[in-house]
Amino acid sequence: MILVAGATGNIGAELVRTLSKQGVPVRALVRDQAKATLPSGVEAVTGDLNRPETLSEALDGVHGMFLLSGYNDLPDLLKRAKKAGVQRVALLSGGSAALQDLNNAVSRYMTLSERAVRASELAWTFLRPRSFMSNSLRWLPQLAVGDVVRVQFPDVRVGAIDPADIAAVAATALTDGGLDGQVLELTGPQALLPADQIAVLAAVLDRPLVAHALSNEETKAELVATMPQEYVDAFLGFFADGTLDEATLYSTVEQVIGRPPSTFAQWATAHADAFK
Numbered sequence: 001m002i003l004v005a006g007a008t009g010n011i012g013a014e015l016v017r018t019l020s021k022q023g024v025p026v027r028a029l030v031r032d033q034a035k036a037t038l039p040s041g042v043e044a045v046t047g048d049l050n051r052p053e054t055l056s057e058a059l060d061g062v063h064g065m066f067l068l069s070g071y072n073d074l075p076d077l078l079k080r081a082k083k084a085g086v087q088r089v090a091l092l093s094g095g096s097a098a099l100q101d102l103n104n105a106v107s108r109y110m111t112l113s114e115r116a117v118r119a120s121e122l123a124w125t126f127l128r129p130r131s132f133m134s135n136s137l138r139w140l141p142q143l144a145v146g147d148v149v150r151v152q153f154p155d156v157r158v159g160a161i162d163p164a165d166i167a168a169v170a171a172t173a174l175t176d177g178g179l180d181g182q183v184l185e186l187t188g189p190q191a192l193l194p195a196d197q198i199a200v201l202a203a204v205l206d207r208p209l210v211a212h213a214l215s216n217e218e219t220k221a222e223l224v225a226t227m228p229q230e231y232v233d234a235f236l237g238f239f240a241d242g243t244l245d246e247a248t249l250y251s252t253v254e255q256v257i258g259r260p261p262s263t264f265a266q267w268a269t270a271h272a273d274a275f276k
């Protein structure tokens, strides 16, 4: 049995689908069963990652666990997982874990989560994806009202990755011990500017979309409206100060799953309905 945390999220939902299609017994950890749409045959169990004591039922009989970074007491959660018989964890982390920058809120929670998993004595694989292609869905409110899209960090190239490719790698890590102890840097096949992504969307949606580049000050104002200050500072550090490189591409996805990762055009075509 594989337990998938974040089963309603970008990666978790893809992972539940992937494992279920492969015929692997999978259990979805959710906070609200009413919000979870799961493939038939997938069992949902309620629990809160911030309260490890709520996870007993979810962990019962589990062999492998897909875990997210950044929750309150991961050492306790992992101790309970080990006691329940869990053998292996695939941790969704990110490129900024490599910085080990405890003064940056995002790098800090990823670094501390990886350290907790390393200390747990469970077998582990760390997944360090770069930005998800699905982040472009954040442009939906703008696309609903016009063809001009205000883009943050317009000069920053990112090797964005399809969440389904991250899930495919996670499925391999959890069902095949061959990736135990590995830190996997995961990217898509191209390092694109935001304007390049807009151009791809324009072609896929057949719309005359235009990217409007925001200054760092304008970006900061947008971020402040949507997230706590420490995360605003973290993202400005990564992409305005340039502490995080998301442009370098890796062949990890193809090495693990035996096919190249999806391009942004392939992802956008597969998800075109979501933009309409």
Ligand SMILES: NC(=O)c1ccc[n+]([C@@H]2O[C@H](COP(=O)([O-])OP(=O)(O)OC[C@H]3O[C@@H](n4cnc5c(N)ncnc54)[C@H](OP(=O)(O)O)[C@@H]3O)[C@@H](O)[C@H]2O)c1
Pocket: 005, 006, 007, 008, 009, 010, 011, 012, 029, 030, 031, 032, 035, 047, 048, 049, 050, 068, 069, 070, 092, 093, 094, 095, 129, 130, 131, 132, 135
């Ligand atoms: N977005 C990116 O570009 C990117 C890049 C690299 C790494 N990451 C990392 O990937 C992770 C997922 O990010 P995301 O943006 O894809 O998030 P997301 O899709 O919103 O997924 C978050 C999931 O976690 C669940 N969740 C939240 N709090 C929980 C709790 N206390 N207990 C149990 N489940 C809980 C949510 O469930 P509910 O349905 O109950 O809310 C949801 O299923 C984050 O750690 C992020 O830092 C993201």
